[in-house]
Structures are given as C-alpha cells and as structure tokens.
Amino acid sequence: MKTTLFSVRIIMLRDLVQKAVYLGVGIASYAAETANSNIKELGNHAQKLVDTLVERGEMNAEEARRYVDELIREAQGEAIAHGEGENKQPRRIEIITDEEEANPDPLAQKTPAQSQTEDVEALRRQVAALQAELQRLNRQP
Incomplete structure (x- = not known):
C-alpha cells in the first residue's frame, strides 16, 4: 500500500510541476x-501624430520618419530590458547547491560553455539518481 500511495504522490507532484x-x-x-x-x-x-505635425508644417517628412523609428526602437529596447519581446539569448538560471554556497571559489573562472556542460552533466546525474530511486521504490513490496 505504501508503494502505491508513494507512486500516486509522485505522479501528482509531477503533474503539478508540469x-x-x-x-x-x-x-x-x-x-x-x-x-x-x-x-x-x-x-x-x-505615426498619426507626426502625420498631423507634417500637415501643419511643424515637422518635415524626414524628421517625422526618424522620430517614429526612434520611438519604436526605444519601446522595443524597454520591452527587451523588462524581459518582454524577442530576446536572442535565453536568460541564464543558476542553481546553487549547499555545497557551492559553503565552498565558493572566486578564482575558478569558467567559460559559459564549460559551466553549461557541467550543469547539464549534473542534471543528468540527478535525473539518473531519481530514476534509480523511483525504480527501487516501485520494486519494494
């Protein structure tokens, strides 16, 4: 009965995370x-505003085009700065374990590619350990 209840809880937790x-x-x-x-x-x-200004003669067509382009460029820059819009690079999420907090090594500078490879390997090891634990729990009577 324990194994079944545990399995159900794991499935519920997995569904919740998903x-x-x-x-x-x-x-x-x-x-x-x-x-x-x-x-x-x-x-x-x-565009409507500058069209009105051009009609009144307060701004020429070239100035109006530059003004609208600059306004759009600034708005897109703000959207990207706030995490919105199209961003070419994914945001990096760093997971710090208790061991890393206890033994920080400021002299060890790694390239992003090395860090990413190590992170992927660490995650693979964690997944393998969790799968082994789940299989062990499923086998228990």
Missing part, C-alpha cells in the same frame, strides 16, 4: 504578445 511549467510558458507568451501589440499601437499613434 502544470506550473505550462503556466509559466503561457504567461511568458502572453506577455510577449501583449508587448508586441502595445509597441504596434504606439507606432500607429506616433
């Missing part, structure tokens, strides 16, 4: 879409 990941991806996607639509709206409003 739903949390999906929620995070959905929120990020929604934020990106909202930011893009807001930037487009800003561009449309700015």
